[in-house]
Amino acid sequence: MSKLNTYPYTLDQIKFFKKEIEDAGGADELMFKKEALKQENGMTMIATYKDIEGYRKKHLTGIYESLQNNYDTEVPYVFWSRIYEMINRI
Numbered sequence: 001m002s003k004l005n006t007y008p009y010t011l012d013q014i015k016f017f018k019k020e021i022e023d024a025g026g027a028d029e030l031m032f033k034k035e036a037l038k039q040e041n042g043m044t045m046i047a048t049y050k051d052i053e054g055y056r057k058k059h060l061t062g063i064y065e066s067l068q069n070n071y072d073t074e075v076p077y078v079f080w081s082r083i084y085e086m087i088n089r090i
Helices: 011-024 027-033 052-059 062-070 076-087
Strands: 037-040 043-046
Touching: 011 027, 011 062, 011 076, 027 037, 027 076, 052 062
Parallel strands: none
Antiparallel strands: 037 043
8 A cells, every 4th residue: 555645745734634624614705815816706716925924924833833944826716625535535
């Protein structure tokens, strides 16, 4: 049996993210909290942030702090969707 490769995420981060989804009431609800989704003119839109460093400092803290160097996108939804995909692999 091969070892599950979750890099750059740790198993603890994936489990924590899963719990965050449950606590928020769903994946979309968590994405709103993480400012990866936004409401615009009554529609749900994927948010973008030019200030990558600012997003890192605001949202990649605590258990996610080790991921700051891996966050390199203006589209936080892309980053969080990768860890969401890992939930189904564990």
